[in-house]
Amino acid sequence: MNFLKRAMLYVTRKKGKSIVLFCILLIMATFVLSGLSIGKATKQAQQNLRQSLGGSFHVWTDYTDNNPYLHKESDEDESGGTGYIMYSTEQLSSDMVKNIRDIAGVKYCDAFDETLLDFEQLSFFKGTIPLEEELGNSTTTVSLWRSEEHNLFTNGVVKLTEGRHITEKDTGKAIICKDLADKNGLGIGDMLKTRSMDGRSMTLEIVGLFTAMETEKIGKNIEGYNKIQNRVFIDIASAILIENTPAVQGFSEVSITINDPEEMDEIIEKVKKTPGFKEDGFTIDTENETYENTASSLESMDKLVIGLLIAAILVSVVILSLILTLWGKSRVRETGVFLSLGIKKTDIIGQYLTEVLLIAIVAFGISFFTSNMVSNRIADVLLQQDIQNKIEEPNDVQQDDIVIESFESTALGGVDNIELSGAENTDYLETDIEVSVSIENLLQLYLVGFVIIIVSVMISSIAVMRLKPREILSRMS
Known part of the structure; x- marks a missing residue:
């Protein structure tokens, strides 16, 4: 009987353990999948923000003495007064x-x-x-x-x-x-x-x-x-x-x-x-403050999500390893019998791994629905907490406000006199993030989850697998 068939028989026979392991894997998968989907949504929100706000910079003629191409010419007006005209040949x-x-x-x-x-x-x-x-x-x-x-x-x-x-x-x-x-x-x-x-x-x-x-x-x-x-x-x-x-x-x-x-x-x-x-003839001024201020909440949230995702993975490895280690001690006799019958250690570990993977496949699939229910709430809590922290920070400029600024005044009066839409009123950036779990996220979960399971099974099997059959049987006696 190969290890795949033994794994399927064990899962169906030990219904209590299988249900407990299913619940643990479902909770683990829900948090990991939520973190993956929120992370993806945050990056998409950052990209949308960049596209909507854009950025701008100005290239100006340098009218300071640093410009070697600057010329000043005297100019006498009709009243007899003397001024000068300043221009750059570049x-x-x-x-x-x-x-x-x-x-x-x-x-x-x-x-x-x-x-x-x-x-x-x-x-x-x-x-x-x-x-x-x-x-x-x-x-x-x-x-x-x-x-x-x-x-x-x-x-x-x-x-x-x-x-x-x-x-x-x-x-x-x-x-x-x-x-x-x-x-x-x-x-x-x-x-x-x-x-x-x-x-x-x-x-x-x-x-x-x-x-x-x-x-x-x-x-x-x-x-x-x-x-x-x-x-x-x-x-x-x-x-x-x-x-x-x-x-x-x-x-x-x-x-x-x-x-x-x-x-x-x-x-x-x-x-x-x-x-x-020619760099010495021009100056460049950037206008990126609006994006930097507005994107700070999303960037902070992105870092927080990454931290929580890493923490969820590490906690999952630790909890799963402890549970499998405890359950592995109750299977010492079974392991000793398998070894005495000449079954390779790799086949035994393969059976233990397959048992968990069989349950994980079902749990991870169901987590697609549970993650959809909780990910939006988690995202809202994280974002609102980050915004609250920023409001409490002392700052002369409220960072979540986007003011549509009027154009620069020119030497002739420019367009400052024009009534621009939104110039008098403050517009606010929509900070809600719509999170949805995609098939791509689910595939990422299976990849991350299988790695977690493999690591956990290997850790839980070390204590028993390093022993020889005679040592296992002597401990049983």
């Missing part, structure tokens, strides 16, 4: 921006510059702050690499409703607000004549119309050239032709949005290796 070209955009993991490249241009044929919407007469026909003009990747479009402040976006290959193209176009009787394909403050002029074709999804804050003092309805978007090639100065030969800044904040450092290193990029 600027971000369209080719450099394209190379950055092509880096794996980069989602958007928002390369732009802003200047005031004069549009004599346009009648602009009035602001709340009176303007000097010479600025009456001027507005903020945004020169772009790709308009569809500019933050106003990607964040939903404005939406292209007619025509097309501006691309890096365009020259002499413009996008204006549909309200402004209706006010002036213009549409797609019409021409706009613009002029710089120094008198250089150029004709632009309207290729797109946008709708402002958000308006300026009520009661906010704002110049007419800073109203979102008066904003004009043009291609960077046109801006270079109109300005025709060393100060405008490319972009002085680019905001780079990436898919995964964890790849921030790697992508920044690749940006530094972009052809034409």
Whole structure:
């Protein structure tokens, strides 16, 4: 009779022991499987969080004395006062921006510059702050690499409703607000004549119309050239032709949005290796705080789950080994008889191992259902405990709050005056984790569980298996 048949007969004959061992293995499997499923759910939640929040960093022209390419030129204004113009001869070209955009993991490249241009044929919407007469026909003009990747479009402040976006290959193209176009009787394909403050002029074709999804804050003092309805978007090639100065030969800044904040450092290193990029001419600022603060709860929970999983495995090995050792002492006579009949020790251990595995196969299968019932509750308890600990920590910033920040102010007033959705209200991250036990988790349980059983059976068999048949029989007598 081989050891497989002996194992099956023993399990069916010793019903009491089999039921006890089944319950122990079921409890063990439930906790191990719950830990595996919670760990997987936590990692998935971290991945979803990274994808939803993303990350960003800015490449700026360095306007400090550390930039060897920085130039300062004296500039005398109409009143006789003397100032100076500061610019860098090293600027971000369209080719450099394209190379950055092509880096794996980069989602958007928002390369732009802003200047005031004069549009004599346009009648602009009035602001709340009176303007000097010479600025009456001027507005903020945004020169772009790709308009569809500019933050106003990607964040939903404005939406292209007619025509097309501006691309890096365009020259002499413009996008204006549909309200402004209706006010002036213009549409797609019409021409706009613009002029710089120094008198250089150029004709632009309207290729797109946008709708402002958000308006300026009520009661906010704002110049007419800073109203979102008066904003004009043009291609960077046109801006270079109109300005025709060393100060405008490319972009002085680019905001780079990436898919995964964890790849921030790697992508920044690749940006530094972009052809034409000179590190001493630019500075790089990262914006990863929101992800780091928000992900801290999930990361702490992940470490806690790993610790609990390891503890569950170790406790399972210890308890199972003790129980099998105690039961093994009651089978000394059986072991001695097997050895005296010439049955190999490996066959005897194989029988003991098979007995446990037969019960484990059933217990592990049923644990699929018990783990589904308890894993979500365990996850909620762990996460809430971690959040509570963080709330109790002294911190000037509440880490679980995600505030949708307004855009950076620019030299011309930027878009701080625009009422952004959520800019005044705090949005909260959903911290619930949906845990479900998958077939993959169940297979992992069988693998981990079988290892636990093998180790436990080997430990429990050492005391008896190292004895010879005569020593076993003498102990029995």
